[in-house]
Amino acid sequence: MTTKIVVIGAVAAGASAATKARREDEHAEIILFEKGPYASFANCGLPYYIGGTIRERKNLFQVSNEYFHKRFNIDLRVNHEVIKINRKEKNVEVVNHQTGESFNEEYDKLIVAVGGEVIKPPIEGVDSQKIFTLLTVPDADEIREELQNEPESVVIVGGGYIGVETAEELHHRGLKVILVEMMDQIIAPLDKEMTMPLVQHLKELGIEIILSDGVRKFQEEGDMIKVTLQSEREFDADFVILATGVRPRLKLVKDAGLKVSEIGVVVNEFMQTSDPNIYAAGDIVESTHLVTGEKVRFALAGPANKQGRIAGAHAAGKTKKKFKGVLGTSIVKVGDFTAASTGLNEKECQKRNISYYSVYLDKGDHAGYYPGSEDLTIKLLVEEETGKLLGAQCIGRKSVDKQIDVFATALQAKMTVEDLEDLDLAYAPPYSSAKGPVIMSGMIASNHLRYETDLISPQDLKSALEAEKDIQLVDVRTDREYEEGYIGGAKHIPLNSLRERIGELNPEKYTVVYCRKGYRGYLAYKILIANGFDTVENLTGGILAWN
Amino acid sequence: MTTKIVVIGAVAAGASAATKARREDEHAEIILFEKGPYASFANCGLPYYIGGTIRERKNLFQVSNEYFHKRFNIDLRVNHEVIKINRKEKNVEVVNHQTGESFNEEYDKLIVAVGGEVIKPPIEGVDSQKIFTLLTVPDADEIREELQNEPESVVIVGGGYIGVETAEELHHRGLKVILVEMMDQIIAPLDKEMTMPLVQHLKELGIEIILSDGVRKFQEEGDMIKVTLQSEREFDADFVILATGVRPRLKLVKDAGLKVSEIGVVVNEFMQTSDPNIYAAGDIVESTHLVTGEKVRFALAGPANKQGRIAGAHAAGKTKKKFKGVLGTSIVKVGDFTAASTGLNEKECQKRNISYYSVYLDKGDHAGYYPGSEDLTIKLLVEEETGKLLGAQCIGRKSVDKQIDVFATALQAKMTVEDLEDLDLAYAPPYSSAKGPVIMSGMIASNHLRYETDLISPQDLKSALEAEKDIQLVDVRTDREYEEGYIGGAKHIPLNSLRERIGELNPEKYTVVYCRKGYRGYLAYKILIANGFDTVENLTGGILAWN
Numbered sequence A, B: 001m002t003t004k005i006v007v008i009g010a011v012a013a014g015a016s017a018a019t020k021a022r023r024e025d026e027h028a029e030i031i032l033f034e035k036g037p038y039a040s041f042a043n044c045g046l047p048y049y050i051g052g053t054i055r056e057r058k059n060l061f062q063v064s065n066e067y068f069h070k071r072f073n074i075d076l077r078v079n080h081e082v083i084k085i086n087r088k089e090k091n092v093e094v095v096n097h098q099t100g101e102s103f104n105e106e107y108d109k110l111i112v113a114v115g116g117e118v119i120k121p122p123i124e125g126v127d128s129q130k131i132f133t134l135l136t137v138p139d140a141d142e143i144r145e146e147l148q149n150e151p152e153s154v155v156i157v158g159g160g161y162i163g164v165e166t167a168e169e170l171h172h173r174g175l176k177v178i179l180v181e182m183m184d185q186i187i188a189p190l191d192k193e194m195t196m197p198l199v200q201h202l203k204e205l206g207i208e209i210i211l212s213d214g215v216r217k218f219q220e221e222g223d224m225i226k227v228t229l230q231s232e233r234e235f236d237a238d239f240v241i242l243a244t245g246v247r248p249r250l251k252l253v254k255d256a257g258l259k260v261s262e263i264g265v266v267v268n269e270f271m272q273t274s275d276p277n278i279y280a281a282g283d284i285v286e287s288t289h290l291v292t293g294e295k296v297r298f299a300l301a302g303p304a305n306k307q308g309r310i311a312g313a314h315a316a317g318k319t320k321k322k323f324k325g326v327l328g329t330s331i332v333k334v335g336d337f338t339a340a341s342t343g344l345n346e347k348e349c350q351k352r353n354i355s356y357y358s359v360y361l362d363k364g365d366h367a368g369y370y371p372g373s374e375d376l377t378i379k380l381l382v383e384e385e386t387g388k389l390l391g392a393q394c395i396g397r398k399s400v401d402k403q404i405d406v407f408a409t410a411l412q413a414k415m416t417v418e419d420l421e422d423l424d425l426a427y428a429p430p431y432s433s434a435k436g437p438v439i440m441s442g443m444i445a446s447n448h449l450r451y452e453t454d455l456i457s458p459q460d461l462k463s464a465l466e467a468e469k470d471i472q473l474v475d476v477r478t479d480r481e482y483e484e485g486y487i488g489g490a491k492h493i494p495l496n497s498l499r500e501r502i503g504e505l506n507p508e509k510y511t512v513v514y515c516r517k518g519y520r521g522y523l524a525y526k527i528l529i530a531n532g533f534d535t536v537e538n539l540t541g542g543i544l545a546w547n
């Protein structure tokens, strides 16, 4: 008897499930329903397609509609929307949007991979024809059409990665771009201070960024649209792109009475829902966070593809492969910068009352003596008692993707910062240094863990100064560096004179040392502690992290 | 009582040990003896300095001689060679090469970090003034001086990474470069087939590469030097660079009666030799291989720096940090290519009679639809029963350093290929794909491990064909691909027609399928197995790996 597998949604998770099911069961009947006109398209490429970086529209399609039939013997039906799952009857109700007809299709196994839907905030005027969203190929087509009118300006609402990518791409095309974000930072997976250099960079490129302000009203005015913010600031633009996020499309599964949590569809490790004949995968499901063990949902393509693959295999009855969980590893190009993160950020550590410490490191992507080295900034979050890595963030112009992938691999292996210190990574001058950024961050974090140094974060130093705590603050940079600016109240003793001039400091006072990046501060820490100073802390990341 | 720490050798391991000892013991007396005129120089930068990529000579020095005193309060004495260790008396005998004087210096703790010395093969004429080596700054100075004479040609002997880097750099400077290597491949850490595209590329750049041929004789002829090979081929060149490797400088430790194995100085995890007051670190010591547990020695800067740090800390009495071992992770720029490896290669697996299988993958460094994607080639070695990763190699034009660092991290964590499959790595179109190269290689290797596919390596297929085994070889590529060349004896059935034309094949025959890279071969494998074929194998890496 052949198994009949029906898949709903034909992009990341759904298409992966269908092709995998075919590989695992050559004789199954596989039907793949897709509401829109296209299957297997590169959602993630859409910002780059509207910007023109991706030149050819056809490049957006990974497996053509034709190949689903020819290569995979999958009955792909585009423009077919599933509107109901009848679990008792084991069938789904389908509308063919081309003919308007509807019909029922039976299944033995059903895989739901309907993804996310755009969140349209309930703002006055949000339904204007001049407001676009970007989720599908037709969405991108519409924006490309709008660009035919040679618009001069656009307001982008939302500073997540899609908003930022789109801003950069449209700026690149010559438009005046204004990006509006309600939060006080862009790219939420990163901590705020890590995003500040990115905002700075986007501004330098000529993109206007407005933080901590939301849209109150949209108003069409002739050929233009007026955007009024909460702060009463107003902008006129040719059009608007809403990049205010997506939420999981849960109606189908909820109506079918399948178990759904606050976060998303509840599934087991084989991606089975509460009905073992029904699977769910991709943006709609909740997953286990590999650091906290909590249930979470990240709308990302990697997990969607892997989950689809596991659902498809299991539905076809062939594998014991399980989906273990996610880290939320993500990355985004921000002009000439890259920003990436994996695991927990500081906000999340705080929310969970985890005892953690943070480490900042600025270091060249490769040996400084080989041309072209660019500094990148790493931030680690580390569990206080155990030294277990909790999360990492990285920004810079080069090699950020490498650092974050190594951190993600380390997180998956539940490594401590002492394990990072031991890593045997590749070094030749064009690629890294003998103790490259990941290893060095591990060394710094391990020193703190082993009580061989004591770090203070910029945030904690700020609080301490604001609380007017009695701090002996010592700047150990050179004269020139000091003259260019220092932290208020700091006494200046260059590192190389510290041994001679140590008598100028009071060993009984709580002392904080700092330099530019943290290295000289660390050396100063060691000298002071060895000379009987009671309590010394080194500002992690130095004045660079402070600013 | 202050401790007196004496360090011999002031570069990677020695300088790291001395600075670390200072951090851990502010009051220790630390003397750092260096035979040559410079400390803390970038050995790894020397090829790039003679080539001119590194413009400024001063960039070669990481910590200046002055800073050792000023910043670290270390008594650095350059041009001081230690010629004997008197363990009973706990002193060393030192020659000051500037004055010719010699004296004894006492120690409480001694750290030996004397590195490697050039292997000069016993070839007729090897002592010619026209033959150079490249280990130190004075060596580089001499070559730079030779380059002042505007030479036109150079013979480089040795195809290890220093030979290759130097070849490329001198070619870049406009010299005609001939590289001679005795083995049948360059860059020994890689398996031969992985180096063939590199040789091809170097040839295309205009560098002559001669493999499987050694030098028999050097002969000065006027301003030129004639190089005669074993094969009787002869070349005239303006000068020669010997890059035939280094061996550990063991005389000092051996004379002192310290334990030395076939491989190098025997040390414990704190880098203590058989005399607990004497430490050794860097190129002279043996280390534990983290995959095999065997003792090995790789002359690499990362381990040297880490070992020096651990030796310095322990000598200063302050840390419990241990040196765990090495993977031999290494990387080299080869023209526009990068080549890298970590862990065991296939030659090493074979020598140890490990049951392993190999997986080849050609895949873009990032999503093909985003411009600039370049294929890279990955080779994995995997333990047959357990799926444990044994080693990885990678070549390509982009992002090779990232892939190899992720593999090295995975090796350190003793991951299986199923763990690689699960990795949650960063994806956005400019950086990777939803299932990036590492993950995809893990998927392919896991399928083989789980008996969901059966791979055959190009080597095994070659042997089988040579043994005239009765193989039904099936090429599933398109007509056009097939016409451009195929493996002799292959029957051609394009994948998309395989289901219809399956009757043309004999299901009882041992069948091997192949395509360009392995993906379509895998799909064909699945179709054939599902149709009752007894034994099917898919050529891993496709015809690309075959060639």
Ligand SMILES: Cc1cc2nc3c(=O)[nH]c(=O)nc-3n(C[C@H](O)[C@H](O)[C@H](O)COP(=O)(O)OP(=O)(O)OC[C@H]3O[C@@H](n4cnc5c(N)ncnc54)[C@H](O)[C@@H]3O)c2cc1C
Residues within 6 Å of the ligand: A008, A009, A010, A011, A012, A013, A014, A033, A034, A035, A036, A043, A044, A045, A046, A047, A080, A081, A082, A083, A113, A114, A115, A116, A134, A135, A136, A162, A249, A252, A281, A282, A283, A284, A298, A299, A300, A301, A302, A304, B427, B428, B429
């Ligand atoms: C502009 C953009 C950029 C992105 N960039 C990145 C990135 O750089 N990196 C990254 O990791 N992720 C990125 N993502 C997110 C990533 O694309 C998603 O996480 C992933 O596609 C989710 O896969 P899915 O299969 O769950 O949903 P989708 O890929 O959205 O597929 C769901 C499909 O189901 C169809 N469908 C919905 N309801 C029905 C129904 N009732 N009947 C039939 N069909 C239905 C939809 O039409 C849709 O085609 C981006 C997303 C967007 C929109």
Ligand SMILES: Cc1cc2nc3c(=O)[nH]c(=O)nc-3n(C[C@H](O)[C@H](O)[C@H](O)COP(=O)(O)OP(=O)(O)OC[C@H]3O[C@@H](n4cnc5c(N)ncnc54)[C@H](O)[C@@H]3O)c2cc1C
Residues within 6 Å of the ligand: A427, A428, A429, B008, B009, B010, B011, B012, B013, B014, B033, B034, B035, B036, B043, B044, B045, B046, B047, B080, B081, B082, B083, B113, B114, B115, B116, B134, B135, B136, B162, B249, B252, B281, B282, B283, B284, B298, B299, B300, B301, B302, B304
């Ligand atoms: C040209 C070149 C390129 C390289 N490229 C790379 C690369 O890209 N990546 C990589 O990982 N590794 C590379 N290496 C290898 C790396 O430099 C070494 O592994 C590392 O420097 C070894 O450190 P060490 O401290 O053991 O020895 P060294 O760094 O060689 O230092 C030993 C020092 O001890 C001194 N010495 C010796 N005997 C005495 C004595 N009796 N008394 C006093 N002093 C003494 C020597 O003069 C020398 O300065 C390269 C090496 C060279 C030569």
Ligand SMILES: CC(C)(COP(=O)(O)OP(=O)(O)OC[C@H]1O[C@@H](n2cnc3c(N)ncnc32)[C@H](O)[C@@H]1OP(=O)(O)O)[C@@H](O)C(=O)NCCC(=O)NCCS
Residues within 6 Å of the ligand: A010, A011, A012, A013, A015, A016, A019, A020, A023, A039, A040, A041, A042, A043, A044, A045, A062, A063, A301, A305, A309, B360, B361, B362, B434, B435, B440, B443, B444, B447, B517, B518, B519, B522, B540, B541
């Ligand atoms: C393309 C798509 C249909 C999946 O199709 P697919 O056939 O699974 O294609 P992939 O390229 O992912 O191939 C993966 C399979 O081929 C195998 N494979 C790939 N290369 C191989 C090789 N060289 N040798 C052997 N096997 C290989 C893999 O092991 C895997 O098989 P498995 O799942 O059975 O283990 C689906 O991912 C999709 O529609 N993607 C586009 C949408 C999307 O992902 N959007 C979000 C990101 S923009």
Ligand SMILES: CC(C)(COP(=O)(O)OP(=O)(O)OC[C@H]1O[C@@H](n2cnc3c(N)ncnc32)[C@H](O)[C@@H]1OP(=O)(O)O)[C@@H](O)C(=O)NCCC(=O)NCCS
Residues within 6 Å of the ligand: A360, A361, A362, A434, A435, A440, A443, A444, A447, A517, A518, A519, A522, A540, A541, B010, B011, B012, B013, B015, B016, B019, B020, B023, B039, B040, B041, B042, B043, B044, B045, B062, B063, B301, B305, B309
């Ligand atoms: C440079 C050299 C002298 C080592 O000096 P060093 O003072 O240890 O310098 P590094 O840059 O390695 O700094 C590492 C130390 O500073 C700390 N550190 C670095 N940046 C820091 C920061 N931002 N905040 C806090 N601490 C920091 C590290 O934790 C480490 O200290 P630890 O070992 O006590 O944990 C030695 O490596 C050398 O001579 N190298 C050149 C030769 C060579 O390596 N050749 C081969 C490669 S070309």
Ligand SMILES: [Ca+2]
Residues within 6 Å of the ligand: A454, A455, A456, A537
């Ligand atoms: Ca602290």
Ligand SMILES: [Ca+2]
Residues within 6 Å of the ligand: B454, B455, B456, B537
């Ligand atoms: Ca086999």
